[in-house]
Amino acid sequence: MNETHTLPSTLRVSVACFRWNGAALETIVQTDGTLPSTLSERDESLDTTATRILGDIFPEPAAYVEQLYTFSHVHCDIRETLVTYIALFAPDVRGSVEWCKPNGLALRDATVLDYAVVRLRAKLEYTSIVFHLMPPVFTIAELQSAYEAILDERLDKRNFRRRMTTSGMLIETGEKRREGPHRPAALYRFSGRADRSSYLTPVSIISEETPA
Amino acid sequence: MNETHTLPSTLRVSVACFRWNGAALETIVQTDGTLPSTLSERDESLDTTATRILGDIFPEPAAYVEQLYTFSHVHCDIRETLVTYIALFAPDVRGSVEWCKPNGLALRDATVLDYAVVRLRAKLEYTSIVFHLMPPVFTIAELQSAYEAILDERLDKRNFRRRMTTSGMLIETGEKRREGPHRPAALYRFSGRADRSSYLTPVSIISEETPA
């Protein structure tokens, strides 16, 4: 039964998690068809709530977290607010949940996930956000595969390689990976330069800017 | 004094309002140095709260409203959440407030306003959002002036005109405006085509998608 005092409006945080598993983009869908989420405690920031959700699933922090959008609707005269986040993980992330193809979600979270993919695709084009989905070293073919998985589109190998090598975002490690009956692939890492992945996201904001 | 039951976490909505006054980009700053805002009622959606804030100032609805970002911080063990919006108005908007240059804000709202301008500038480049700041008909010189006011940068007249006329977003009305000792200017209106202004914003969301 409901408590006797006035029902509070709820403030929930959901996180759309993504990893590239080497072939496809995967997400985490709970058995009830929803994204990982929890009600935000009254004494924690929303970023903290998102971190708490992820901490319940993963032993390590996400490679990247960004706020997505705040949804709200009114149900039985009570507003329900849903603050959503995107979290990116490296392919070898370990945690107590299954990764799966991004489908089969309940309607509301399907909307959230679709929008998360839209934003992820858009940021692929003008930021280096993709590197948060990559292992520390990787081949250009792997990087291309990640792009193709996210964009759901085939890319030209030569043009892709040129774009990446001229972008300044890659550093050749000098190492090569031999792993099949073919020429070994050069290994790269992310330079950290030109990291515009947080562009158009405000700079870690109010929680930091309140002085002691 | 505080009430006896547990203090609620607050949910506040603020709106960064913009208009182009024919020469510069202006906003609304209240006398205490804050953006127009209010606490969100428990039984209204956040969009409704934003609309309510604007309704207290303007007799007409804004030309464009978009959610900006949700900030939160913890103060005295209580989370304060601030959901921010951008609202755009035509130059001749009437309402019970003074428009002013976007400065002199309190720190938190200065952060919000700065970020709103960042987003507005970014959207100028890949959407037709600027048209929500224009009167129904306008000259290309006026349109360029609005771009320059927002970007805080001079643009080349010929290149600007070509970009606009080839974009498909303009329709020549056939009318001209005579207003000085010089050649009259052709008047255009917005075609409504290529309106990508809502791109990367989720499609009016949960409040609409809950069936009766």
Add this chain to the structure above:
DNA sequence: TCAAAAGTGTTCCTTCTACACCCATGT
């Protein structure tokens, strides 16, 4: 020697940039 993926250049086309003069009008 073959299969398999890595790696490599050029051409074309579109788009962006820089830049200077004539046009139509009111006074």
Add this chain to the structure above:
DNA sequence: ACATGGGTGTAGAAGGAACACTTTTGA
């Protein structure tokens, strides 16, 4: 006639798209 802002074109640079073959390796 002159001052004022409206309106126009072109050449060069840069960037994106299309496209096929050679290289290195393991088996």
